[in-house]
Amino acid sequence: GQRGMKCTTRGWQAGESYSDCLTQKQCCEVMSHAQSFPLFPALGEMESHMFECVNQAAVHEELEDETRRLCDVRPFLPVLKLVTRNCGRAERLLDSKIGVLIGKGLHELDALNDQEVKDFRCKMFRISEERMQQIQMMTFSEWVQACYSPQLEPAAVTAITAGVNDAPADLKVIIHFDQSQDSASLKVSLSCTPNELMEQALKKWLTTHGSEDAVWRGQYILRVSQCLEFLGGDHPLIQYKYIRSCLQAKDTPHLTLVHTSAVKTMFDKEISAIGAVVSRKSSNPPLPLPPKRRAPTTCVWDVPKPFRIVLVKGSKVNAEETAKVQVRAGLFHGTELLCKPAVSNESSGRSEHTWKDNTLEFEISVCDLPRMTRLCFAIYAVMDKVKKQKSTKNPHINKYQTIPWVNTMVFDYKGQLKTGDIILHCWSSFPDELEEMLNPIGTIQTNPYTENATALHIHFPEYSSHPIVFPPFDKGRGVKKFYMELKEIMERDPVSQLCENEKDLIWTLRQDCRETFPQSLPKLLLSVKWSKHEDMAQLQALLQIWPKLSPRDALELLDFNYPDQYVREYAVGCLKDMSDEELSQYLLQLVQVLRYEPYYDCALTHFLLERAQRNRQIGHFLFWHLRSEIHMPAVSVQFALILEAYCRSNIPHIEVLKKQVEALSKLKSVNELIKLGTIKNTRSKTKEAMLTKEAMMTCLRQSGYSETLSDLHSPLNPSVLLSDINVEKCRYMDSKMKPLWIVYNNKLLSGDTLGIIFKNGDDLRQDMLTLQILRLMDLLWKEANLDLRIVPYGCLATGDRTGLIEVVSSAETIANIQLTSSNVAAAAAFNKDALLNWLKERNSGDALDRAIEEFTLSCAGYCVATYVLGIGDRHSDNIMVRSTGQLFHIDFGHILGNFKSKFGIKRERVPFILTHDFIHVIQQGKTGNTEKFGSFRQYCEEAYLILRKNGNLFITLFALMLTAGLPELTSVKDIQYLKDSLALGKTDEEALKQFRQKFDEALRESWTTKVNWMAHNVAKDNRS
Incomplete structure (x- = not known):
């Protein structure tokens, strides 16, 4: 329907209705109305104005792109403000497009009073212009590649x-x-x-x-x-x-x-689009040159004074008036505490707090502070019973009271020791979520929601009349001995702890490590005394001559435990040897470890942007991995800066991605319409379904929807072109969040259709991680000459609890196969012939033999994968089979042993699903076919041993995801499940014995699994 809009230009308001209007039309009408006002000439040219609104995310959005419909803009209130921009129209349009595309207006970045942001953007502008000029020089074949x-x-x-x-x-x-x-x-x-x-x-x-x-x-x-x-x-x-x-x-x-x-x-269209931008930019004034004379500085290693800070005050501290509030501060390098935490005196008060003896002095000298030192704070109220002051032990605190915490770097992005006053707006966590109440693994960004956040005002004192800076590296040399002991230490998994004697040994033999165990670099780094600047200098020299690690081994060095700038630059140097295919395999983790980077301008950011610019497929997924988390306050600015840099260096890609963002916005609107319809029609389910589906189809046929949803590259796979929606085949699914089942016609191949599922309200990031690991398992098995027919279908998180899932063609759930063959839902799970008969109906002769072999191989692959990853909540509705015989799992809401429970008892007591009807298919319907079942068991054991050989890689990949915010992957304890399932630390013989016991257990418990499936079939009869 139509809706009234108020267009304001410095106080003047005019009501205007619209339905599908373009912003260009609205602007013309406002200027037309404004002609009747005496100060109209002061407005100037219409082209120098544009609308601004507050969008659904409560953010000011500039509507420079006049081809956008107002219904696509979706302002929070029916109010548009006419504003003037000083820069040229072409620059405004590009800025506006980038802002809409990345989900954060560039004027928000312009408004940040942060020199690091300004310097990073300035540098990226220059690099993006150089990149555009390089693309202009590309040959046609290079562009296609x-x-x-x-x-x-x-x-x-x-x-x-x-x-x-x-x-x-x-x-x-x-x-x-x-x-x-x-x-x-x-x-x-x-x-x-x-x-x-x-x-x-x-x-x-x-x-x-x-x-x-x-x-x-x-x-x-x-x-x-x-x-x-x-x-x-x-x-x-x-x-x-x-x-x-x-x-x-x-x-x-x-x-x-x-x-x-x-x-x-x-090709010509893209090159001309780049040409227009590059020629425009060349007319811009050059960037200012840096000053020739550098101001005098002091080397941090020449400052032997103890490091200290001053607590000025705490404000908006949510504590009772009688509570005693303390501040705890710790200096960390990665997760290593550099010295004993410092604790303030107690302070009383409800909101505003100051502390006597407000200087906190640490037991470490300024000269021994590593370059990447983090200063971590926690503010907490102490219970009356405890009177100990300045205790470094955990005090008695109320575990139900959230603790404000905040982190900041000791050196700024230029390597200069911070001085002066700073206000840190805190985040909140419950005490049991934090070790020592400090959160070194947390973000160094302060809370942007400053209105209600606890604020800690601190002061960094000056130790010299000149700025104190971190120096370049020096050189060092070690000695040799104890080869066998060193070898044993080096073979341990990445999360194993090293004792102090072992650390000392590794550091003493660092040259031997370089020559004999170059892959041991992560363990050497954990053995460095980061609180001794002499050791740091020697390590930096050693890194210059350390042999390159394989990209897979180098991934571990991007973990939070290795914050040193030189180490991370070394790791990125190793990653440069990755092929595009290998980089795509690990891109999810590489985006997440950007959270560990304390400064915007870092080697990893440059590496990802460079590779994304060279390969558009990588650029596509880099964009979506960043864009899907732009709403998270801890990474919002960082990810927006990287997205802006990518867009400016890939101008032709902007329109392609913009089309996808707009299409997803439309699908979200359709989903919300369906949810609203199902709520209103709860009395009659049949009537509800009919009315809501009709409303959905009517909506998809509207020109505003059909145009936006047509002719776009699939976010799941950018090489797939989604031409137009086959509305008759579209539907919504009958689960809580009402996912949309959207069917597209394939423009490139007549008669072909493609299915995607749009989800709104479910976090798909855990599914995305699980499917990525399945893809890696598939690759490792193939490298070992074992192809287990894994089906790692496409899955992509695109925003806050929104995303897409690929529909696998010619596939059906086990539940539906069983229910179709039986009139009684309770009996369906016990019909062991149902699955084999279903395959027989779709395959005959040699094709049936191939289908059974496909089933056997894929069943082995998923049995091992679900066991190793601890994938829970397995039932007949989330295991599917293709008509070709491939079995595969869907819906990975529970991993790492986090199984659903009922009445406090875990519903699943078996390590993986192995039912009689699966065995019936594997044995070709013959009860005594032990040869076929023996082959199946052999596939499982071989697959398991291959994964064990690569156990450290899996540990590393999950460790790199620890700060992603996944509910079932929050600490190193969660990764312990992987260590146990892969039996890391045991011999192959011991591990195989453990796996065989689990295999036999699953075989014995297959009847129990059937009972569970029967209950599921009765509860949810999916037959249409």
């Missing part, structure tokens, strides 16, 4: 030619010709390259179309028919993921020969 690069399997994986025993020697490929309806069938070798395949296809084309077309030779490019993925490079066909997936599914690959002129049109 950067924007539409194919997905490749690692070269090692190609040893498994097709992953099945009966893999064909030759590959049958259907080639479509883009400029006609013709197609051709070719048989080529699996080792054939795309260029060789193209040459054969063109020869076949020329035999039927005559030699006059011979001039087109060399002017084609090979594309996967169903998506925007071009097969370039000299890799064998078997290495392309699309080709492998077709072989595994026994499908014939469909490729399309596209004339390069069609793709060059896209």
Whole structure:
């Protein structure tokens, strides 16, 4: 319907109705109304004005993009303010687009009175302009490789030619010709390259179309028919993921020969868009040059005085008037406490607090402070019973009272020791969530919600008349001995604790570590006395000559335990050897460890931006991993700065991503409409479903929705083009948050459809992590020549409790398969033939044998994966089977052994799901088929041992996610489950014995699992 808007320009208001108006139309109408006012000439040109509103996130948003509809803007109140901007229109439009795209207006960043933010943005502006100039110099083939690069399997994986025993020697490929309806069938070798395949296809084309077309030779490019993925490079066909997936599914690959002129049109459009921006920027004044003469400074190592701070006051401290309030402060390097915490006197009062003897002195000299020292505070009220002052033990506090805490760096981003007054607005946590009540792993950003936050006013004293700065590195040298003891220490897992004697030994033998155990660098770093600046200097020198680690080993050095700038720069240097495919595998963790970076301008940020600029697929997922958490106050500014830098260096990508953001906003509106409809119609479920689905379909057909939701790249996979919605096939799902089941037509392949599930109200980040780990397990198994047919479907968190899930085609839940074969829900779970019969209906002869083999392999893979990861809440509704036989799991709401319980008792007593009907399929329906079941058991054991060999990698990846805010991954204790399930610290024989016991236990308990499934089937009969 229509809605009244108040357009204000310095006090003047005019009511105006709108439905689907563009902001451009509204601006014209306001200026037209304003002509009747005496000061109209003072307004100036219409082009120099734009609207501003307060959006749904309570943030001022500038509406520079006049093509946006007001219903898409969704202002919080029907009020628009006309404002003037001084900079040019083109710059305003770009700023506005970036602000809308990243979810944070750039004027908010402009308004921050933070020199670090200003310096970082200034540097990124310069780098982005250089990057745009580099893109302008790209050749067409380089551009295709950067924007539409194919997905490749690692070269090692190609040893498994097709992953099945009966893999064909030759590959049958259907080639479509883009400029006609013709197609051709070719048989080529699996080792054939795309260029060789193209040459054969063109020869076949020329035999039927005559030699006059011979001039087109060399002017084609090979594309996967169903998506925007071009097969370039000299890799064998078997290495392309699309080709492998077709072989595994026994499908014939469909490729399309596209004339390069069609793709060059896209290339020219992007280059011209960049040209307009770069030429505009070149007219801007150059950045100011740094001063030639540097001010005199003092080296921090020349200041032997004890480090101290002054507590000025605490305000808005939520404590009773009779309570005694204390401040505890600790100096940390990573998680290592550098010296005993300092504790203030007690102070009384309700809100405002000051402390006598307000100087806190630490038992460490300024000269021994590491570059990345964190100063961590906690403010707490002491119970009356305890009178001990300045105790470093945990005092008796009210565990139900939240504790304000806050962290800050001792050195600023330039390496200068902080001086002067500073106000720290605190965060809150409960005491049992914090060790020693201090939270060194927490953010160094202060709470942006200052109105109600506890504030701690502190003063950093001066120790010198000149600024005190951290120096460059020095050199050091160790000695050699105790080889065997060192070897044993080096083989431990990443979260094992080292005793002081072991740390001393490692530090003494640091040169031996470099020469013999280069992968031991993380343990050496944990052995450094960070409170001794001589040791720090020696370590920095050692890093200059330390051999490069493999990228997988280097990941551990980005953990919170390794905050040193030189260490992190060394780790990033190792990551530069990663291929794009490998980087994509670990991108989720690399984004999360940005939280550990205390300064905006760091090596990891530059590395991620550089690789994202080189490969648009990486850029796409970097954007969404950052954008999905922009609402989190602790990372909002940091992630916004990185997103802005990415957008400015990838101008053509802005429109592509903007379209996705707008589409997701529309889907959220549809979901909210459905939730509202189901609440209103709770009396009649049938009537409710009919009315609400009708409303959903009507909504999707509206032009404002259909246009926004059409012709966009899928956020789940940017090479997939979602052309238009097949409204008749869309529906909403009958779970609490009413997820949307959206079906798209595939524009590139006629008759093909693609399904996505939009969720609003569920946090998909844990699912995303679990699926990423499943993808890694699949890769590790393939590298060891074991393909277990894992189905790690797409899943992407896109915002605050919103996200998308890929629909796996031709798949059904175990529950629905069982219920379809039985008229009684209670009996369905006990029908052991249901699953095998379902596969028989869809496969016959050799195809059935292949389907059973697919089922056996995938069942083994998921049995091992669910056991190792402790995936809970497994029932017949979240285990699915494809018609090809592949079994796979969905919905990973409980991991690391956090199983659902009822009446305080864990519902699942078995390590993984292994029911009689699964065994019935594995044994091909023959009760005594021990050979097939023996193969299944062997697959499980082999898969388990492969994961054990890579146990440290899994520990590292979960440790890197500790600050992501996932409810079931908050401390090192949660990772202990992985250590136990992988039996790290035991021999392979001991670990295999433990696994076999769990396997036999699952086998014995299969009847209990069936009873649980029966109860689930009765409670939730899904038959439509």
